Amino acid sequence: MSIELIIGILNIVLISTTPLVFAGIGELVTEKSGVLNLGLEGLMLVGAVTGFITLVLTGNYFYSLFLSIISGIILSGIFAFLVLNLMTNQIATGLALTIFGIGLSAMLGKKFAGTPIDGLNPYYFIVISFLLVFLVGYFLSKTKSGLIVRAVGENHNSAYALGYNVIKTRYLTIIFGGVMSSLAGYYISICYAPMWQEGMTAGRGWIALALVVFATWKPWRLLVGAYIFGGVAIMQMNLQAFGVELPGQFFNMMPYIATLIVLVFISSNKVRLKLSAPSCLNIPYEKNS
């Protein structure tokens, strides 16, 4: 195997993994505050199609990025309102958000499928993704605001009793997660592909969700995990190139198998899971009246 080939593969891994980092780091912050948002896939798709359509119609990268982020804020804001104010079940609401996002993006993007565009250079986003992981890690472990986020996710009743606004904190983390997911989607349709195709995120939202557990809610582990997961996904193309005769479907399922194995491995160690998992994850918060 030549050096060029190895560098080439690493390059592909780098480019293809970035959406996992974006979506994963956003969800990590959301979950740290105690909210499970299963809507990543939907948020990514809507972010992707919004950015793509705006770019096709206006030709302006800034507008397209801006509207893509706005779509993330609106959708995750709706999610936050449902689970925080109306106290709907987080899992059901998140699933609904995904299904809604898949449908909405397909409908909006129908006319635009296959339209050629000039993609953005992915390296800007790759650098930003690394920076983000570092910043989130710093924010959560070193700042008081980060401490409040962790406190709210650890024990929301105590946090409220100490005078913190649990709902406001969770609104902010949910919306941060939403924006990160739409950025992940934007990256896929504008930098990585660059094109629009129905369902083009291809399950990356789900992998990002698994990634947060895999990382036991630690930002730097999330980065490592993202590249392992990304690497597994890329293996499928390259092994085929080396003449390994296995059906393509086998490689398509590899990331999910890896996810399952990791999940089983992680949850077999109850202590580690308990020490790192936010205790109030997925528990609805009811304010005293």
Place this chain on the structure above:
Amino acid sequence: MRYIVEFKNIFKSYPGVIANDDVSFNIKEQSIHAILGENGAGKSTLVKILYGHVKPDSGEILINSNLAIINSPSTAKNLGINMVFQHFSLFESLTVAENLILGMNENISLTKLKDKSKTICDKYGFNLNLNSPISSLSVGQRQSVEIVRSLLNNPKILIMDEPTSVLTPDEIGKLFKIIKNLVKDGLTVIFISHKLEEIINLSDYVTIMRNGKVVSTISTQNENPETLGYKMLGYKVSKVKQVSKINFSQEIFNIKNLSTQSKDPFTINLNKIDLNLKKGQIFGIAGVAGNGQKELMEILLNENDYEFSGDIFFKDLNINNLSTFQRKSLSISYVTEERLGHSAVPEMSLSENIFLSMNHKSEFKKGDFINFEKINSFASDVIKSFNVDTPSYNVKAGKLSGGNLQKFIIGREIMSNPELLILSQPTWGIDAGSEAFIKKTIVELSQKGVSIIIISHDLDELLEVCHEISVLYEGSLSNPLNVEDINITKLGKYMGGLFD
């Protein structure tokens, strides 16, 4: 002295219950003011209203003679009101320092925090390691963290909700000294308790509450536990007295060298526990919460295949690997600490709850069908024999009050004719009437030859009904003490771990 807090006609109701009914009284500045009442008398609701945790339906609170609208804990903290909670409001996985920072009104650097907390710790005699995670601390230490966290905000008023319920007698003494020093330095302390002697020892004034209403606010000077108790309950409760000095002979239940080696930092490892129980004996396991009671109960119940070494014998039969139902079939009965969700399913009727705990008995089944006729008549018997206040056996378990549900659960277990009954916190959080009834029932049961183990944090209860008491401390069980020649100092030392 002027009044620092004035409650004016506070009214608060929840569906089906009036928690505070026209509550009015005043608290003098720089005093220790106790609020006394049974569980459910409305004490906690009232202080939660003062702390902005609960909104009153009507009524006013004056702080320093000014009307205060306290609609959240942060408003209360800005007014100088801080609270130490009964069930601590600490964050388990965070460190002491992080917990302290979270409690502070101002933003503060870590070095400054260290200085400030050190000043407070030195002055009042607390001992804290700022870098330990809360999960590694004992209950007493956790309470210290809570108190220091409140003091860091220089409060004017400190509310303490049942602060002694988790402490050893020794720790209680220390806490009272600290509270008295704090008051000397200008603090006003509102102290909630249902323990009469503590209130007389500690507080200057006491407001007595019953069924959400204020009975009276008096100085504690001329009171004694009997007079206060009568005012709290409105009637006298007679104590049961265990028959003394019996020579028990027949061994019925043995634990030999029971240990656990869990790596989970949230659990306590049991250390070489030995226990001998004889026929007709009541054996108490005392100790502050969180010293291994939960783990010991897990193993006695065997619901979750909790791993342990050592042996458990019931009538010379090794029951180590027997399931909960197999143990029940051997006539061992259990009453667990959690009434709703463990001992009973809140959403199911009393009859259905009978079947759930007794479906190992064939008489309640007709082939694969439930024999409701039998179960309903069994449920009626329990309700009648144990004075359970409920219109019928079709009522959902969750609708019963704590005391009534506990009478029902204990009745259910007793009527299954056990030879060994294991009870965890049998009278925790229930009204005095039900408590007295349950204690009397337990004593009578032992006189019929049933052996009983009671795991409880309530020393008075154990001293009242048990023949022998051991203390559980950090997973080790002390040698048994005969209740006849026990003294409270020795028991206090045991609870602090001072036994061989």
